[in-house]
Amino acid sequence: MNKTLENTLLAAHSASLASLQETVQNCHACLLSKGRTQTVFGEGNPNASVVLIGEGPGQQEDETGRPFVGRAGKLLTEILASVDLQRDRDIYICNVVKCRPPNNRAPLPEEVKACSGYLLGQIAAIKPAIILLCGSTALKSVLGIATPISKVRGQWLETPFGDNTLAMAIFHPSYLLRNPSKEPGSPKYWMWQDMKALREKLNSLKAK
Numbered sequence: 001m002n003k004t005l006e007n008t009l010l011a012a013h014s015a016s017l018a019s020l021q022e023t024v025q026n027c028h029a030c031l032l033s034k035g036r037t038q039t040v041f042g043e044g045n046p047n048a049s050v051v052l053i054g055e056g057p058g059q060q061e062d063e064t065g066r067p068f069v070g071r072a073g074k075l076l077t078e079i080l081a082s083v084d085l086q087r088d089r090d091i092y093i094c095n096v097v098k099c100r101p102p103n104n105r106a107p108l109p110e111e112v113k114a115c116s117g118y119l120l121g122q123i124a125a126i127k128p129a130i131i132l133l134c135g136s137t138a139l140k141s142v143l144g145i146a147t148p149i150s151k152v153r154g155q156w157l158e159t160p161f162g163d164n165t166l167a168m169a170i171f172h173p174s175y176l177l178r179n180p181s182k183e184p185g186s187p188k189y190w191m192w193q194d195m196k197a198l199r200e201k202l203n204s205l206k207a208k
């Protein structure tokens, strides 16, 4: 793609994401809006090939307005860096719900539903080649798959967003914090296999 076209597309993506973000900031479609300090829309490169979707903001995310900045986020940043993915350069990170659920519980189906248009809007604006579904809430909310992550992780899954967008379910970093072993067969071991598969897929897409 030539540079001018690339810059024009980037500006268009940023504009549609910015207006969506403004809508989210004023959203009161579900009760989560009552407990938030602020919304956590998402951040990263709006032109990235990879969108990572987590569950919902925790305390630090609610306080800062940024996704994945707490302990789980720091681990996630390290995991991505291990395959040369930089958060601000190579990936866009967001969550299924944009407001913090109380006591970090999983979002309720009606909360997921109230927020789903925003997530779909983000995916439509970014048009990623790869969606990483981080944990079972993201897998269920985006693809309607209720199978445990341990059974589906690491597979390239078709998505409703077209042939050019594949998804992979991966363990949530909070789960890895609770399961620190790196032994073969452990969640951390499988996360490493999944990151290597992601890196290979990105390299093959670049080579096309």
Ligand code: URA
Binding pocket: 054, 055, 056, 057, 058, 061, 066, 067, 068, 069, 070, 072, 073, 095
């Ligand atoms: N867990 C999530 O799923 N998302 C965040 O932003 C932080 C923790």
